[in-house]
Amino acid sequence: MLKNLFSSGKKPENLTQTIETFLQEYRSQCFPDGVMQALTKVNVLLKKKTYILELTLPFACQGELEDIARELVTELDIDIELSLTFAINPVRSHAIKGIKNIVAIASGKGGVGKSTTAVNIAYALMAEGAKVGILDADIYGPSIPTMLGIENQRPSSLDGKLMQPLSANGLTAMSIGFLVSDSDATVWRGPMASSAFSQMLNETAWDSAAGTAEQELDYLIIDMPPGTGDIQLTLAQKVPVAATIVTTPQDIALKDAVKGINMFDKVKVPVLGVIENMSYHICDNCGHHSHLFGQGGAQTITEQYKVDLLGQLPLNIQIREDSDAGNTTVLANTAGEITTMYRKIARNMAAQLYYQLDANSPYTVEIISLDQ
The missing domain is CATH 3.30.70 (Alpha-Beta Plaits)
Structure with a gap:
């Protein structure tokens, strides 16, 4: 220019x-x-x-x-x-202390890399200058503790009322996996799971993670359970800000991503955009991009439903290995190409939250309450 x-x-x-x-x-x-x-x-x-x-x-x-x-x-x-x-301000009013904004990371189906994406986006937002927390709401398969490398830690309580979240490399974290074993969580019925989510969201001292200085979070990332059933609807109604959909280019995944967009529309939770995971594979030898699961699907649904395509991520073995080892890619290789992609997606998501919902946004002509 x-x-x-x-x-x-x-x-x-x-x-x-x-x-x-x-x-x-x-x-x-x-x-x-x-x-x-x-x-x-x-x-x-x-x-x-x-x-x-x-x-x-x-x-x-x-x-x-x-x-x-x-x-x-x-x-x-x-x-x-x-x-x-x-100067990051809350874009919508809510009663949850210690948090300015909440973004749910959701998927219409399992297996699309939603939790891995949620953790990397959380760390990417930190790299972009924000104070960030993550809540693992995937009650039936909590994987965030393992991905953060703190699966053996347990939260404490200073007053017997609020739980102290854990800190993983500066990221404030809470998960059902810190409180009960995986086998116990998987047999819970819907009302029990919903109650557990509500407790973790509302009864966690989000601004005072163990071992860190007290500070209000700019963004809380919620790793939602996969699917669009009753439990997802119930949880979505408790999340007062916005959502991001993770999908892959496969036709079946894209159909479920559309279901996710429609689900959030029903409960008046704005969708900030779509992240296409496993979008392509890069050959280690020649650098050729192979679209193993299809091509252009996420672009089509974002145009159809008028939401942003926040970014596309490759199918990369390093992302999987880092997650399994509790060493998130954004932290493991701060200057790497994959980290750069995550950071761009994170700031695009943060920008959409501001432009779509903040009262001071240049696109906000008339403020309409979404809490009614």
Whole structure:
């Protein structure tokens, strides 16, 4: 973009104005109307030949701002220092203490990598600048404790009323797997499972994970059980913010993803978008992309139902090995290509939450209560 602005190769006289113009004209899935439109505060300062960009944003997107800064450095041959503040506010009112926003990660069927995606998205949001927690609501098959590498730990209680969540590399976590054995959880009837979910959501001190400083969570990621039956409907009604659907390109998975979109529509939970997992396989030898489970399916349903395609992830053995070992890919290889994909998906999801539901969003013309 800057090459178009300065095709003559001459440095502009007013670099501060140039930087602001670039931020205004920049476009991406995170910033459909430019960065300036999303900023709640911006200062461009010059200090000892270094341009300092003091930016305050309403959603987690640190990685994209770092990419923008690198592009400015390259194109303008200047030094830039970023000073980022994320002023993330609740987009909908709720009574759950210690949490600003809740996003349910759901799938119409099992086996699509929903839990793996949920954990990586949670860590990716942390990398993007947010305070994050995860709640394992998959009552019948809690896998989050294993994926976080803390399956043998148990939560405590300081007052006998609220449970202290656990901390896994800075991620605040709660799961039925911390409280009962897997074999006990699998024989629960629907009302018992729903009651357990409600207790974990409402009776956890989310802002005070064991061993961490007390701080309110910007986002709580909920790993929902797979399916669209009665238990999923009941749990969805208790989640007051928004949802993201995980699917694979297979026709049967896509049909179930549509069921998931319709389920959340019935309980007035907005769908932020769809993540297509196992979208393609990359050959280790030649790098060829093979679409083993089909191609273009998620794009079709997102266009049909007018929701965002948040991103596409490859079928990659490292993701599975990292999850099984309790060493999440986003943490195991912070600079890797897969981590970059997860981080982009995470900030796209955070951006959609802001643009669709926040009262200060530039797209919010009239505020309609979804809690009624």
